[in-house]
Amino acid sequence: xxxxxxxxxxxxxxxxxxxxxxxxxxxxxxxxxxxxxxxxxxxxxxxxxxxxxxxxxxxxxxxxxxxxxxxxxxxxxxxxxxxxxxxxxxxxxxxxxxxxxxxxxxxxxxxxxxxxxxxxxxxxxxxxxxxxxxxxxxxxxxxxxxxxxxxx
Numbered sequence: 213x214x215x216x217x218x219x220x221x222x223x224x225x226x227x228x229x230x231x232x233x234x235x236x237x238x239x240x241x242x243x244x245x246x247x248x249x250x251x252x253x254x255x256x257x258x259x260x261x262x263x264x265x266x267x268x269x270x271x272x273x274x275x276x277x278x279x280x281x282x283x284x285x286x287x288x289x290x291x292x293x294x295x296x297x298x299x300x301x302x303x304x305x306x307x308x309x310x311x312x313x314x315x316x317x318x319x320x321x322x323x324x325x326x327x328x329x330x331x332x333x334x335x336x337x338x339x340x341x342x343x344x345x346x347x348x349x350x351x352x353x354x355x356x357x358x359x360x361x362x363x364x
Contacts, residue, residue: 282302
């Protein structure tokens with residue numbers, strides 16, 4: 213019984229501390245804070261949004277679909293030797309959001325985890341290909357810079 217009493221006492225103290233940090237709406241004289249669920253932009257009121265990418269709130273399913281579509285587009289542009297600098301921020305954001313979902317997504321099914329890992333890997337691969345291509349293009353644009361350094 214000693215442990216149960218000690219646990220109940222610790223639980224009460226913890227609740228008191230929590231109430232001090234985050235006051236409830238009933239105990240607060242300020243405006244009541246209400247939480248609103250943000251819904252997925254793609255499916256409206258059906259699913260709650262779990263992430264934000266390119267100013268779109270998306271559920272896991274639509275996040276993965278959106279990322280696959282955009283990553284395929286980025287890969288196509290990169291293989292055609294077009295500039296991909298404008299897509300660099302998307303690649304970073306895509307990998308970061310997918311990694312966050314993997315870290316906090318306790319209720320994810322294995323298929324969703326696999327897709328999120330795929331998004332992380334694919335976006336990182338494209339990002340590093342973009343960076344390697346940028347370095348190669350910079351070397352081709354300024355070949356005299358390497359020669360001038362060796363003359364001094």
